[in-house]
Amino acid sequence: MARKIKNTDPFKERLLKLIPSEIVAAYVAIQGVMISIYSMVLVQLVIAFLTIITFLYLHRIEKVIDLKHKIFSTVSFPVWVYAVAPESILGSSIYNPQLASIVLVLWTLLIPLVVVPKITDQPQAEGASNAPD
Numbered sequence: 001m002a003r004k005i006k007n008t009d010p011f012k013e014r015l016l017k018l019i020p021s022e023i024v025a026a027y028v029a030i031q032g033v034m035i036s037i038y039s040m041v042l043v044q045l046v047i048a049f050l051t052i053i054t055f056l057y058l059h060r061i062e063k064v065i066d067l068k069h070k071i072f073s074t075v076s077f078p079v080w081v082y083a084v085a086p087e088s089i090l091g092s093s094i095y096n097p098q099l100a101s102i103v104l105v106l107w108t109l110l111i112p113l114v115v116v117p118k119i120t121d122q123p124q125a126e127g128a129s130n131a132p133d
Helices: 011-016 021-036 040-060 067-084 097-114
Strands: none
Touching (some): 021 067
16 A cells, blocks of 8 residues: 555554545445434444455455455454444444544554565665676
């Protein structure tokens, strides 16, 4: 993914950068409809469907090879939804804003410890050569 995550980014923004923007856009568009026809089963189905689609999207469209990256980005979607969804979508029996904040912070801190980017293009020192000795 081309979106660079900075240490100065807020936790929600860091997490959002791991999720394909098309998945986020789909959720935001569907969320408006879910508010008007509130059904807990529908909410859970949409979140589950978009979570599965996230994994497939990363694999087939964005060509992500690293399995850990795909798993963490996929799980990041429901974590992000839980952190940003209004209580009217998730219901008061599921949504707890304090718990959502804790989960968001802990998940965001865990990701860089497990998913370490591979550095493939290291700049050469000035005067260095690729030619064999």
